[in-house]
Amino acid sequence: MRFVVRTHSPEETRLLGEILADLAGEGALFALGGDLGAGKTVFIQGVARALGIDEVVTSPTFTLVNEYHGRCPLYHVDLYRMSGPVDVWDLGLEDYLEGRGVVAVEWADKAGELLDLPLVWKLFFSISGKEEREIEVVPPPEVEVSKLKEALTLGGFEVLEWRGF
Amino acid sequence: MVVAQALSSQVDIHALFGGVVPELAARKHLEALYPLTLKVLEEGETSLGDLDCIGVTVKPGLVPSLLVGLSFAKAVAFGKGLPLVGVDHLEAHVFSIFLKEEVAFPFVGLVVSGGHTSLFFVEGYGDMALVGQTRDDAAGEAFDKVAKLLGLGYPGGPVIDRMARKGDPEAVEFPRPMLGKGWDFSFSGLKTAVVQYVREHGEDLKDSRHLAHVVASFQQAVVDVLVDKTVDAARCLEVPRIVVAGGVAANSALRRTMEERAKGEGMEVFFPPLSLCMDNAAMVAFVASYRFARGESHSLDLDVSSRVSYPRIEP
Numbered sequence: 001m002r003f004v005v006r007t008h009s010p011e012e013t014r015l016l017g018e019i020l021a022d023l024a025g026e027g028a029l030f031a032l033g034g035d036l037g038a039g040k041t042v043f044i045q046g047v048a049r050a051l052g053i054d055e056v057v058t059s060p061t062f063t064l065v066n067e068y069h070g071r072c073p074l075y076h077v078d079l080y081r082m083s084g085p086v087d088v089w090d091l092g093l094e095d096y097l098e099g100r101g102v103v104a105v106e107w108a109d110k111a112g113e114l115l116d117l118p119l120v121w122k123l124f125f126s127i128s129g130k131e132e133r134e135i136e137v138v139p140p141p142e143v144e145v146s147k148l149k150e151a152l153t154l155g156g157f158e159v160l161e162w163r164g165f
Numbered sequence: 166m167v168v169a170q171a172l173s174s175q176v177d178i179h180a181l182f183g184g185v186v187p188e189l190a191a192r193k194h195l196e197a198l199y200p201l202t203l204k205v206l207e208e209g210e211t212s213l214g215d216l217d218c219i220g221v222t223v224k225p226g227l228v229p230s231l232l233v234g235l236s237f238a239k240a241v242a243f244g245k246g247l248p249l250v251g252v253d254h255l256e257a258h259v260f261s262i263f264l265k266e267e268v269a270f271p272f273v274g275l276v277v278s279g280g281h282t283s284l285f286f287v288e289g290y291g292d293m294a295l296v297g298q299t300r301d302d303a304a305g306e307a308f309d310k311v312a313k314l315l316g317l318g319y320p321g322g323p324v325i326d327r328m329a330r331k332g333d334p335e336a337v338e339f340p341r342p343m344l345g346k347g348w349d350f351s352f353s354g355l356k357t358a359v360v361q362y363v364r365e366h367g368e369d370l371k372d373s374r375h376l377a378h379v380v381a382s383f384q385q386a387v388v389d390v391l392v393d394k395t396v397d398a399a400r401c402l403e404v405p406r407i408v409v410a411g412g413v414a415a416n417s418a419l420r421r422t423m424e425e426r427a428k429g430e431g432m433e434v435f436f437p438p439l440s441l442c443m444d445n446a447a448m449v450a451f452v453a454s455y456r457f458a459r460g461e462s463h464s465l466d467l468d469v470s471s472r473v474s475y476p477r478i479e480p
Contacts, residue, residue: 035360036310036314036356036360037353037356037357037359037360037361041301041302041353042353055472056298056299056300058298058299058300058301058302058303059301059302059303059306059353061279061280061302061303061306061309061310062278062279062280062303062305062306063225063226063227063280063471064227065227065228065471066471066472067228067471067472068472080310127360127361127364130361
């Protein structure tokens with residue numbers, strides 16, 4: 001099950017983060033991959049907005065994990081500087097995954113299979129134009145398809161592909 | 166005065182643990198802490214019993230790493246009956262210059278590194294208000310990511326600094342994000358502009374002269390934003406002194422441009438020596454010393470925090 005959305009501005013990417021986080025609820029895991037500058041941090045700014053976090057959401061590339069407290073905790077993780085799954089294991093990611101908080105991981109491909117968990121939303125970002133981004137989303141199998149479709153329609157998103165639903 | 170300091174460097178840790186990210190070795194940091202402490206005491210010709218207090222970083226940062234340091238500090242403080250003083254990492258950067266020379270208050274302090282880009286109005290020891298911060302990427306992060314994108318290697322700061330000297334900083338017009346819009350910073354858009362440039366002109370970058378122009382132009386964009394906002398904040402707050410700290414303070418273009426611009430405004434600029442720009446324990450001890458001197462200390466239930474908030478001054 002997967003779909004591809006095309007966004008036309010950072011604000012639209014942010015909005016996608018907001019509606020998917022609303023849909024995913026507490027305890028959700030977002031695993032983000034894709035190009036540098038393709039909108040991963042921007043998407044997570046939207047996730048933060050959905051959780052009622054009004055702090056500035058900055059890149060955790062150097063700090064590795066940024067914690068925010070909204071309706072539930074948000075753990076914003078960045079694996080950019082990791083060399084592979086062994087480093088990710090050292091980070092103690094499992095501690096963040098146990099609670100009711102939302103975990104959003106950038107450069108998730110560095111984690112290998114560590115993030116292949118039942119509730120994971122997998123997203124892949126690519127740059128398709130100056131402001132345009134294509135975002136491939138693989139939702140968890142349990143997702144309520146009608147709600148997802150409704151949210152994407154309400155948000156006015158351009159859906160390029162819609163497969164396996 | 167720094168009696169003695171010791172640093173377990175990234176290189177050491179890399180060799181010790183075989184990892185590339187030193188903070189990740191949180192559990193193994195504990196192994197490094199005890200020998201380091203002994204080394205400092207020996208070099209300082211002192212012992213734990215001679216100390217006034219134990220200073221330790223408690224925020225902001227990666228919680229598991231901070232916890233290792235705090236737990237060790239608590240054990241020493243409890244064992245020797247010494248007071249414990251928790252320190253803010255960014256405050257330590259702002260005051261690192263004091264280990265070299267005293268700066269009169271008030272001053273504007275820019276902390277710029279891989280993880281932080283924050284501008285403070287500093288009125289006294291530990292008395293800091295936030296006047297600006299990055300809304301996305303830190304400046305040092307932009308240096309590292311652009312260096313990697315252009316295939317220049319790691320760490321990005323020194324490589325870009327060196328290469329930019331061979332290029333024309335006005336060759337490519339990169340955006341100056343948020344310039345003229347308050348004192349907050351944004352470097353994500355600039356990073357993306359370089360990504361776009363590489364998409365469109367990838368072939369041209371095989372020419373090393375052209376590559377140097379791109380590097381110099383990117384560096385100048387970062388430097389212009391950092392300098393403009395810092396000088397503007399100092400002018401508006403009527404402060405004739407600027408302190409620049411953190412790893413990016415080692416950048417030669419930033420030093421040169423900041424000094425020129427400040428001189429034109431009749432302001433003084435202070436840069437800590439390079440060894441104090443990087444993360445170090447001496448600056449943490451310094452903050453602990455003035456906080457302890459005015460009667461501050463923490464109980465043993467002191468906790469760490471991944472984030473920190475300051476009083477805010479808007480333009």
